[in-house]
Amino acid sequence: MNAELLQGYYLEDWLIEPLKGQVTGRGGSTHLAPKAAEVLNCLANAPGEIVSRDALLDAVWGVGNGSQEALSHAVSEVRHALDDHADSPHFIQTLPKRGYRLLITPEMVADASSSVVLGAADGARPSDIGFIENLKRRGVLETLVGYMVVGWLLIQIADIVFDQLHFPDIVGTFVTVLVIAGLPIALILSWFLEIHDGRAVLHELSPADARRRRFSRTYVSIISALGMAGVLVFLFDQFIGLPEREPEVVVTTVVPAELPPIVENSIAVLPFNNFDGSDETQIFANGLHEDIINRLVRIPDLRVSSRGDSATLSPNSSSEQVRRRLRVQMYLEGSVQMHEDRMRITVQMIDTESGFHIVSRTFDPKREDFFAVRDDITRLTVANVRVALPPNLRASSLQVMEDPSLDAYLLYRRGIDASRQSSSMNTIATALGWFDAALEVDPDYAAAHAGKCTVFVDAYGETDDPNYIERAESACARALALNSNLDIVHTSLGELHVSTGRLNDADVSFKKALAIDPSNVRALLGLGETYQLQNKLDLAERYVQNAIDIHPGDWNAYNTLGTFLFQTGRFDEAAQRYQYVVALDPDNTTAYSNLGAALMLNGNFADAEKAYKRAIEIQPRQVAYTNLGLMQYFLGEYDDAIESHKSAIELSPQNYLAYSNMGDALWVAGRRDEASIAFLKAAELVGGRLAVNPNDPFVSMDLAWINAMLGNHDQARVLINKALKTIPDDPYT
Incomplete structure (x- = not known):
């Protein structure tokens, strides 16, 4: 037997000390019986070779002594000490009827006598070394400190010198990313540079030599890391791209110094607080908010802020916020809370200038008395505002035009809420579903039929599908037959007539709506x-x-009003009105998009671009990308214009104007075949619009341009003359 084995040896991370009868591993030391230690020594003497059972019995117990059971027991002890398993051996393999084999070649402790193993005095594996001690021995901490100093200096030099030399921003970004990427590389190199034969060792050097060696390793690690990081960052920039600073989108157009004046006898109704947080309570709160507004607007000489504007403020907005945003003298706020079959509704009227309460009242009705409380709140409000209400108008002003069953009302309110979300086919389908559910409860609910009519008109605007116009006509006809006294029915019908080009009928419908409610904003704008x-x-x-x-x-x-001024060529005045909108609602994407269009046609391209990009930042929409693409087209930035129009088409693939504008950009960019395809697609899509409203002058004008670009000049002239008869002052015509 090799006498060196008795001095100790390693089996991977296990230290075997035969003379002590001890096995030391990561979990500590284990005693090994003398016979078991001798068996292990015999196997270690011939690693990788099969040692027969008889040979082991003769070597350990003597010839003729010992037994197979004693040998098996000794092998089991060894396996237990090494945490080895017979069914999946890592150290000792059993070969049935033949013997045993040691799978690992032992490493003698004597062979490592010229080195000091990091750790305990007697020597230990790297896993026994403390983590902080390991970092110190390997020079990782020195590398970390050195790298941070070098990296900081590089970044400071880049920040100061590159600016003086007018280098592009991307150069400074490159240096910063290089320093960041190089840090983990430097630490990894410092850790592994001193790994030998699976163990971390320090050669026997003088303390000064050891320190010099460690610091030289630090320098090598830092320099190598920066070099490797430079290559990696360069490749990253080539294939992916380093981050670049996005220019701040700031609209520099001048907002009017003064907001619109406060109107006398004006009031707003803020959204009601939902104190219990339930969906049903929220529906009641939304309905109460809107119904009170609808009844107050019927009162002559009382100016009421629209539902959409008051809804932009939170229920707990300050009086200063209300006065600045809504430009009213007073406002109504309140809360709704439900418990079983009862409700608690609190309302407060507040002066916007002083912030003082004018009146406060709490109602505790049953759930089914909701409509009665709504009317009581309306009367309370009227009694506390300074308006003269003629006696002969009092009853009609506060008259309840239609009170359905409460269940139908709740479903109808859900449909109204869905229809007021950002228009898309998903929100349209959701709104239609709620209106249909309300009509299942109350088939004669005229307001729900009117709601369907309006949503079908919106769906036509999204898809250009004439089938939606047919459905809208059916829904409006049903609503009109059920209740011709509802202003919203005539308003929906008027909007339908505008979509189909029946302008005389639209005039009649809107005037009927105003006869019922002179303050109906939708009818006035219609x-x-x-x-x-x-x-x-x-x-x-x-x-x-x-x-x-x-x-x-x-x-x-x-x-x-801004759109009206824009379409009549008064771009400067239009921009001023759009600036009012931006001042009232700073996050209004429609206002920024329209403002950009007015500024662009007024020749202010720089501010127009900022307005378009701000609109896209708030909410990407087809019209904003289309307008941005048109401006880029006018500036000769054709590639950018094409990309903007592609984005518009992705957002609205059925919009014929998006394809027509894409065709323009492709044409001037020299891509004539692609342009023709885009114009043909636009001509295909515009057919649906003309089928619904053949007299639409704006569509006729657009189709004239499409025909001209496709070479159909005679047809284009006919369409231009047709549009000029209707809108002679339109700048595009």
Whole structure:
């Protein structure tokens, strides 16, 4: 037997000390019986070779002594000490009827006598070394400190010198990313540079030599890491790209210094707080908010902020916020809480200038008395505002036009809430589902039929599918037959007539709605659009301005007036109205998109681009990308324009204008075949719009351009002349 084995040896991370009868591993030391230690020594003397049972018995117990059971027991002891297993051996393999074999070649402790194993005085494996001690011995801590100093210096030099030399920002970014990426590489190199034969060792050197060696390793690690990181960052920049600073999107156009004035006898109704947090309570709160507004607007000489604008404020908004945003003298706020079959409704009227309460009242009705409480709150509000209500108008002003069953009302309110979300086919389908559910409970609920009519018109605008117009006509006809006294029925019908080009019918419907509710903003704005299409521009502007006067702070009214001014070529005035919208609602994507269009046609391309990008930042929409693409087209940035129009098509694949504008950009970029494909697609899509409204001057104008680009010049002239008869002042025509 090799005498060196008796001095000790390693089996991987296990230290075997035969003379001590001890096995030391990561979990500590284990005693090994003398016979078991001798068996292990015999196997270690011939690693990788089969040692027969008889040979082991003769060597350990003597010839003729011992037994197979004693040998098996000794082998089991060894396996137990080494945490080995007979069925999946790592150290000792059993070969049935033949013997045993040691699978690991032992490493003599004497062979490592020229080195000091990191750790205990008697020597130990790297796993026994303390983590912090290991970091110190390997020079990792020195590398970390050195690298941070070098990296900081590099970044500071880049920050100061590169700016003086007018280097591009990407160069400074490259240096910063290089320093960040190199840190883990330097630490890894420092850790592994001193690994030998599976163990971390320090050669026997003088303390000074050892320190010099460690610091030289630090320098090598830092320099190598920076070099490797430089290559990696370069490749990353080539194939993926380093981050670049995004320019701040700041609209530098001048917002009017003064907001619209506070209107006398004006009031807003804020959304009601939902104190118990349930969905049903929220529906009641939303319905109460809107129904009170609908009843207050019927009162002559009382100016009521629109539902959409008051809904932009939270229920607990301060009086200063309400006054600045809605431009009203007073506002109503409150809360709704439900418990079993009872409700608690609290309302407070507050002066916006002083913030003082004018009146406060709490109602505790049963659930089924909701409509009665709603009317009581309306009467309480009227009693505390300074308006003269003629006696002969009092009853009609507060009259409840339609009170369905409470279950149908709740479903209808869900449909209304869904229809007011950002328009898409998903929200349209959701709204239709709720309206249909309300009609299953109450088939004669006229307001629900009117809601379906409006949503079908919106669906037509999204898809250009004429089938939606047929459904809208059916729904509006049913609503009108059920209750012709509802202003919302006539308003929905008027909007349907505008979509189909029946402008005289639209005029009649909107006026009927206003006869029922003179403050109906949708009807006023609808009349404005109708008269514009009939080229009655003075009347159109008057009705839109009337909507603004009745509902101070209504951004939609200002936006509609801006669109009217834009379409009549008054771009400077249009931009001013859109700036009002931005001042009232800073996150309004429609306002920024329209503002950009007005600025662009007024020649202010720089501010127009900022407005478009701000609109896209708030909410990516087809119209914003289309307008941005048009401006890039005018500036000669054709590749950018093509990309913007691609984004518009992705958001609205059925929009013929998106394809037409794409065709323009492709044409001037020299990609004529692709342009022709885009124009043909636009011509295909525009057919659905003309089928519904063959007299739409704006669609005729667009189709004229498409025909001209496809070479159909005679047809283009016919369409241009047709559009000019209706909208002679439109700048695009």
